[in-house]
Amino acid sequence: MADNPRQPKLMTGAQMVVASLEKLGVDVVFGLPGGAIMPTYDPLMDSEGVRHILVRHEQGAGHAAEGYAVATGRVGVCMATSGPGATNLVTALYDAYLDSVPMVAITGQVGASLIGTDGFQEADIRGITMPITKHNFLITRAADIPLALAEAFHIASTGRPGPVLVDIAKNAQQETTEFRWPKQYDLPGYKPTLRPHSRQIKEATTLILEAERPVLYVGGGVAKAGAAGELARLVDITGIPVVTTLMARDVFPDDNPLAMGMPGMHGSVAAVGALQRADLVFAVGARFDDRVTGRLDTFAPMAKVIHADVDPAEIGKNRVADVPIVGDARLTLTRIADALEGKKLPDISVWVEQLQEMRKTYAPGWEEPPAGELSPQYVISRIGALAPDDTVFVTGVGQHQMWASHFLPHRHPRSWLTSGGAGTMGYCVPAAMGAQIGRPEATVWGIDGDGCFQMTNQELVTCALNGIPIKIAIINNNVLGMVRQWQNLFFDKRYSHTDLHSDQYPDFVKLSEALGCVAFRVTQADEIDATIRRANEINDRPVVVEFVVHKDAMVWPMVAAGASNDDIQIARGMAPDWGEQAEDEAVGAAGSGEED
Amino acid sequence: MTSTHILSVLVVNRPGVLTRVAGLFARRGYNIESLTVSPTNDPQVSRMTIGVDVDSPSTLEQIVKQLNKLIEVHKIIELEDSAVTRELVLVKVRSDLENRSKIVDTVGLFRGKAVDVSHESITIEATGGREKLEALIKMLESFGILEIVQSGRVAVNRGASALAAKSSRNGS
Ligand SMILES: Cc1ncc(C[n+]2csc(CCOP(=O)(O)OP(=O)(O)O)c2C)c(N)n1
Numbered sequence: 001m002a003d004n005p006r007q008p009k010l011m012t013g014a015q016m017v018v019a020s021l022e023k024l025g026v027d028v029v030f031g032l033p034g035g036a037i038m039p040t041y042d043p044l045m046d047s048e049g050v051r052h053i054l055v056r057h058e059q060g061a062g063h064a065a066e067g068y069a070v071a072t073g074r075v076g077v078c079m080a081t082s083g084p085g086a087t088n089l090v091t092a093l094y095d096a097y098l099d100s101v102p103m104v105a106i107t108g109q110v111g112a113s114l115i116g117t118d119g120f121q122e123a124d125i126r127g128i129t130m131p132i133t134k135h136n137f138l139i140t141r142a143a144d145i146p147l148a149l150a151e152a153f154h155i156a157s158t159g160r161p162g163p164v165l166v167d168i169a170k171n172a173q174q175e176t177t178e179f180r181w182p183k184q185y186d187l188p189g190y191k192p193t194l195r196p197h198s199r200q201i202k203e204a205t206t207l208i209l210e211a212e213r214p215v216l217y218v219g220g221g222v223a224k225a226g227a228a229g230e231l232a233r234l235v236d237i238t239g240i241p242v243v244t245t246l247m248a249r250d251v252f253p254d255d256n257p258l259a260m261g262m263p264g265m266h267g268s269v270a271a272v273g274a275l276q277r278a279d280l281v282f283a284v285g286a287r288f289d290d291r292v293t294g295r296l297d298t299f300a301p302m303a304k305v306i307h308a309d310v311d312p313a314e315i316g317k318n319r320v321a322d323v324p325i326v327g328d329a330r331l332t333l334t335r336i337a338d339a340l341e342g343k344k345l346p347d348i349s350v351w352v353e354q355l356q357e358m359r360k361t362y363a364p365g366w367e368e369p370p371a372g373e374l375s376p377q378y379v380i381s382r383i384g385a386l387a388p389d390d391t392v393f394v395t396g397v398g399q400h401q402m403w404a405s406h407f408l409p410h411r412h413p414r415s416w417l418t419s420g421g422a423g424t425m426g427y428c429v430p431a432a433m434g435a436q437i438g439r440p441e442a443t444v445w446g447i448d449g450d451g452c453f454q455m456t457n458q459e460l461v462t463c464a465l466n467g468i469p470i471k472i473a474i475i476n477n478n479v480l481g482m483v484r485q486w487q488n489l490f491f492d493k494r495y496s497h498t499d500l501h502s503d504q505y506p507d508f509v510k511l512s513e514a515l516g517c518v519a520f521r522v523t524q525a526d527e528i529d530a531t532i533r534r535a536n537e538i539n540d541r542p543v544v545v546e547f548v549v550h551k552d553a554m555v556w557p558m559v560a561a562g563a564s565n566d567d568i569q570i571a572r573g574m575a576p577d578w579g580e581q582a583e584d585e586a587v588g589a590a591g592s593g594e595e596d
Numbered sequence: 597m598t599s600t601h602i603l604s605v606l607v608v609n610r611p612g613v614l615t616r617v618a619g620l621f622a623r624r625g626y627n628i629e630s631l632t633v634s635p636t637n638d639p640q641v642s643r644m645t646i647g648v649d650v651d652s653p654s655t656l657e658q659i660v661k662q663l664n665k666l667i668e669v670h671k672i673i674e675l676e677d678s679a680v681t682r683e684l685v686l687v688k689v690r691s692d693l694e695n696r697s698k699i700v701d702t703v704g705l706f707r708g709k710a711v712d713v714s715h716e717s718i719t720i721e722a723t724g725g726r727e728k729l730e731a732l733i734k735m736l737e738s739f740g741i742l743e744i745v746q747s748g749r750v751a752v753n754r755g756a757s758a759l760a761a762k763s764s765r766n767g768s
Contacts, residue, residue: 134667188608
C-alpha cells in the first residue's frame with residue numbers, strides 16, 4: 001500500500017529508531033538488549049535493512065562498531081540497555097573518542113518520569129560520557145528521535161569524527177506520534193572548517209619550497225579522511241620522506257623507499273631521527289601526542305612546523321605551529337600538491353639518502369630467542385608474510401602491538417586497526433569482528449596478547465554463531481609483556497603481578513574450541529608457517545592460533561617516558577650512531593633544553 | 597603570573613549545557629574565576645560570562661578552541677579590557693542605632709543602598725566593577741561584616757557592536 005503523503009505516518013518512537021537507522025543507511029548494529037531498550041529491539045527484529053549482531057558483552061559491541069567504522073569508513077553503530085548495559089559501553093566510547101572513530105551508540109534509558117529517582121537500572125549515561133563523546137543526547141519524546149539520530153550521525157562522521165551517544169527514555173520509545181524525517185539539522189554551533197585557507201596553503205608551500213630537510217608527519221587524521229591517495233600524490237611530487245604514526249601505519253605503504261616507519265616511543269630510528277633532525281615538519285592529521293614527541297621541549301628542535309588538522313584545537317595545543325592549517329586532510333593535501341605541481345622543488349636528495357641509510361642500518365629487528373623458544377617478532381612477521389594482500393590487521397595493546405606495527409606489511413588503507421590514544425586492552429577480538437562484518441571479503445587477522453585476549457575473547461562466540469571467520473593469533477608470552485618490559489627497565493626487574501601463568505591456565509586451545517573456534521597451538525618454529533597457512537584457509541568459522549613465545553623479548557627501539565627522542569635506544573644502553581654532523585646538532589639541541 | 601580574561605559565550609538554552617561547559621574546564625584543568633549564566637533576548641540562547649585565570653595566551657587560546665568544539669556553543673568572544681563589567685554585592689554589616697547613619701553615608705559614597713535593616717544589622721546592596729566593590733567592602737570591614745554574597749561578573753563590550761548568535765541553520 002502506497003503511503004498517503006497527506007496522512008501523517010504514525011509510529012512508535014521505537015519504530016522511529018529503526019526507520020531512522022534504515023534511512024541513514026545503517027546495515028549492522030552491534031548490541032545486547034535489556035529492559036529499557038526492549039521496545040526498540042521489537043521492531044528491530046523485522047527490519048530488512050538493519051542486521052543486528054548479538055554480542056556477549058556491551059564493550060564488545062562498542063569495539064565492534066569501532067572496528068566496522070575504521071575498516072569501512074562508515075559510522076559504526078552499537079546499542080545497549082540502560083544502566084550497566086550503557087556503562088559497559090564506556091570504555092569503547094572513550095577509545096573511539098581518543099582515536100576519532102565515527103560511532104553512534106544508542107542506549108535505552110528509564111522512563112522520563114523515573115529519571116533522577118535512582119530507578120532500576122537508571123544511570124546518568126549522558127553525564128558519564130560527556131567528557132568522552134563528541135556529543136550526546138538525552139531524548140525523552142518520540143518526536144525528537146529522528147532529528148537526534150540524524151544529527152548524531154552527522155556529528156559522528158563529519159569534521160573530526162568521534163563517538164556520539166543517543167540515550168532514549170523508554171517512554172519515548174513507546175509513544176506513538178508522527179514520523180518526520182528532518183530536512184535540516186538544528187546545529188548552529190557546529191560547522192567544521194573543511195576548506196583550508198588559501199593564505200595558509202600559500203605559506204605552507206613557501207616553507208616546503210625552502211626546506212632542506214623536510215619530513216611529513218602523518219597521523220590518524222589522514223586515515224580517517226581517507227586521504228591515502230592524496231598523500232601518495234604529494235609525496236610523488238615532492239619526494240619528502242614520510243613518518244606514519246601508530247594510527248596511520250596503513251596510509252602509506254611501508255615498502256615505499258620514502259617510508260621511514262613509525263615515530264615515537266617505540267618508533268624506528270629513521271622516523272625518530274627524521275623528526276629530530278628535520279628543518280621542516282609537515283604534520284597532517286597528527287596531534288603531537290606525548291608518545292610521539294617524547295620530551296616536548298627537545299622534540300624536532302630545528303624544525304619549523306606546518307600543522308594541518310581538521311580540529312583547530314589540536315593546532316598549537318602541544319607544539320606551536322609556524323603555519324596552522326585548519327581543514328580536511330584530503331582537501332589540504334590536494335591543495336598543497338596542486339600548489340607544488342610543476343614547481344621547481346629544492347634538491348633534498350642528500351637528506352633523503354641519509355635517512356634511507358638510517359632506515360637500512362637501524363631497521364627494527366630482534367635478537368634470537370633462547371634455543372627451542374619462539375621469537376614473537378618472527379611469528380608476527382610470518383603472519384604478515386603469509387597473509388593475503390587484502391588482509392586487515394587488528395591488534396591488542398602491548399608489546400605485540402608494537403611488533404605488529406613494525407613487522408607486518410602495511411600496504412593498504414583501512415587495513416590497520418589498533419587502539420592508540422587509549423591503549424585499550426581487549427580491543428582486538430571485538431574490533432576484528434566488526435571489521436570482518438564490514439569487509440566480509442577480506443581476511444582479518446587479529447594479533448593479540450595473552451593478557452588482552454582474556455579481556456574480551458567471549459566475542460569469539462558471537463563470531464562462531466554468526467559465521468564471522470576472524471583469525472586471532474595469541475602471542476602468548478605468559479606475562480603482561482609490556483608492563484614487564486618497563487619493570488625490567490625501570491623497576492629493577494621486580495616483576496610485580498605481571499606473571500599471568502598462561503602456561504597453566506587457561507588452555508587457550510580448549511577455551512577457543514569451547515567458544516566455537518578452530519584452534520591450534522604452535523610451540524616449534526617449523527610449525528609456524530604451516531599453521532598460519534591452515535588458518536588462512538579456514539573461512540567458515542573463527543580460528544585461534546596460540547603461539548607460545550619466549551617471555552623476555554623486548555620492544556626496541558625505545559625512548560623512555562619523559563626522555564628526549566634524541567636518547568632513543570636500539571637496545572639496552574645502545575644508542576644509534578647518528579654520524580658526525582648529527583652529533584653536533586644533538587649537542588646543540590640538548591643544550592637548549594632544561595635538564596631533568 | 598596569571599591574568600584574568602572575560603569570555604562571553606552564547607550557548608543553546610538546554611538542560612546539561614552548563615555541566616558540559618563546566619566539565620570541560622574541570623577536565624582540562626582550567627580555572628573558572630567567575631561564572632554567570634542568564635537568559636538573553638532570544639529564548640533559545642543563554643549567555644555565559646566566564647572569567648578565567650590563565651598563565652599564558654596559549655592557554656586562553658586552548659580554552660576558546662575547546663569551548664568552540666562544544667556543539668551547544670554558538671559563539672565566543674573575549675571581551676576587551678575596556679569592557680563594562682559589573683558585579684552585584686550584598687553585604688550584611690553588624691550595626692546598631694549609633695553607627696547606622698555612618699554606614700549609610702559610607703555606602704552612599706559608592707552609590708550603594710541599604711536594602712534591609714534590623715536592630716543588629718544592616719544589609720547593603722551595591723553594584724559596580726570589581727575594584728569599586730572591593731573598596732566598599734574594605735570600608736565596611738571596620739563595622740564588622742557578617743556575610744557577603746557577590747554575584748559573578750556580567751560584562752559587555754563598549755560601543756555599538758553586539759554579540760548575537762549565528763542565525764543561519766545548517767542544511768542537511
Ligand atoms: C584495559 C587496560 N588495562 C591495563 C592496561 C595496561 N597495559 C598496557 S600493555 C599491558 C600488557 C599487555 O599484556 P599482553 O596482552 O599479554 O600483551 P604483551 O605486552 O605481552 O604483548 C598492560 C597491562 C591497558 N593498556 N589497558
